Amino acid sequence: MRQVELNTHISGRFNIELENLRNSVMAMGGEVEQQLVDTLKAISTNNQGLAEAVVLNDLKINSMEIQIDEECLRIIAKRHPTASDLRLIMTISKAIADIERMGDEIERIAKLVTRNKLPASASIKSSMLQIGQQVTAMMRGTFDAFARQDEDAALSVYEQDNRIDSEYKKLLNYTTLEMTRTHDDMEDWLDILWALRSLERIGDRCKNICEYIVSLSRGRDVRHIPLENLQQKLDALS
Amino acid sequence: MRQVELNTHISGRFNIELENLRNSVMAMGGEVEQQLVDTLKAISTNNQGLAEAVVLNDLKINSMEIQIDEECLRIIAKRHPTASDLRLIMTISKAIADIERMGDEIERIAKLVTRNKLPASASIKSSMLQIGQQVTAMMRGTFDAFARQDEDAALSVYEQDNRIDSEYKKLLNYTTLEMTRTHDDMEDWLDILWALRSLERIGDRCKNICEYIVSLSRGRDVRHIPLENLQQKLDALS
Numbered sequence A, B: 001m002r003q004v005e006l007n008t009h010i011s012g013r014f015n016i017e018l019e020n021l022r023n024s025v026m027a028m029g030g031e032v033e034q035q036l037v038d039t040l041k042a043i044s045t046n047n048q049g050l051a052e053a054v055v056l057n058d059l060k061i062n063s064m065e066i067q068i069d070e071e072c073l074r075i076i077a078k079r080h081p082t083a084s085d086l087r088l089i090m091t092i093s094k095a096i097a098d099i100e101r102m103g104d105e106i107e108r109i110a111k112l113v114t115r116n117k118l119p120a121s122a123s124i125k126s127s128m129l130q131i132g133q134q135v136t137a138m139m140r141g142t143f144d145a146f147a148r149q150d151e152d153a154a155l156s157v158y159e160q161d162n163r164i165d166s167e168y169k170k171l172l173n174y175t176t177l178e179m180t181r182t183h184d185d186m187e188d189w190l191d192i193l194w195a196l197r198s199l200e201r202i203g204d205r206c207k208n209i210c211e212y213i214v215s216l217s218r219g220r221d222v223r224h225i226p227l228e229n230l231q232q233k234l235d236a237l238s
Helices: A002-045 A048-079 A085-113 A122-148 A153-182 A187-218 A227-237 B002-045 B050-078 B083-114 B120-147 B153-184 B187-219 B225-238
Strands: none
Touching: A002 A048, A002 A085, A002 A122, A002 B225, A048 A085, A048 B083, A085 A187, A085 B050, A085 B083, A122 A153, A122 A187, A153 B187, A187 B153, A187 B187, B002 B050, B002 B083, B002 B120, B050 B083, B083 B187, B120 B153, B120 B187, B153 B187
């Protein structure tokens, strides 16, 4: 009886620790999401001060990653988690690296705003902000799917990246045409391209995390399987 | 006595497993390094067949990542490693994500070669290949430092990235001037820029791994501390 109580007690504390870990990831994700929202607002209103705040705040995100990683190590060392819990913790450690790098991409965009490098034409600005909104939605969807460990939600978010990629390519083509037409201030044009590329990369990072969620749920690694084959391959394996 | 023998046996097997894990990472690193060497050769000799082989071979690297990750999970679950061994395994799991993404960047460059997109002018081609050689050397240095868990070597490799960044910026400026001068085939120019950017990103990934090596050696996380402050901060903490 005592053993059972002890085990329940240990397992209860372990569950709390896992829950806290998950909450820390969500807090980190929320922070990065806010960074993107602020950066888009800074672009939209040409607010260099807000962009500077985003750049400074990236330090906080970096330190969140380190803290969560240390917590992952501590829990594994102390609790010797079994297969699925261990997989969850290892996945968290990988996912936060992606979240931190999303933060880096956002910081890159914000830095351009602080140097008054964005935007160029009104139409490019507006299209860029539109892609930014889609990426924000994708990010939110990713973190929601993570919080609920919801495989279907993760697969549906994963698909959003195709739409973002297609919008990105359209805008890239348009921007390239404008560059050719004006062939002035090439450096400024490049800054716009880098910013677009960063937005697209954030979408890719979301996709990575969605793959982690599906892998966790299926108990097998589905990374590097293209979406068009993913459902099919998973069904074949089931 | 029997207990001691058993422990030695277990610890001996554990050491072999760790050694195998390390060897797998080195093999994966060697594979990615060869991919870069082949891609540079494909650019230099305009060999589209070789570039296609690089693109196909990326699948092998992806599957190496998944296998090593599974092995990390298996070892932790089975052996309950203590602090420093656990930190090593968790670090390996993070490092291989960086190695795999280096492979993705190389694949991006190789894809451009398969579409006959590179190079443009002879001088840009030559400078790009030169940066490619520097990145290859940095990659080799990174994996060597990892194999020997050599902090000093990792710090010295880390510094190489500053030189690569500066070469990259110079070439970027030159390329931008050429773009402005010719303002033709803007898409082809962009492909060159993307390839340059990919090379520069591979350098960043090497830097990440060097940070992991230093963190392992110091037993504390040194990520996100800029190099100019790193030695100083570490000295202050010692």
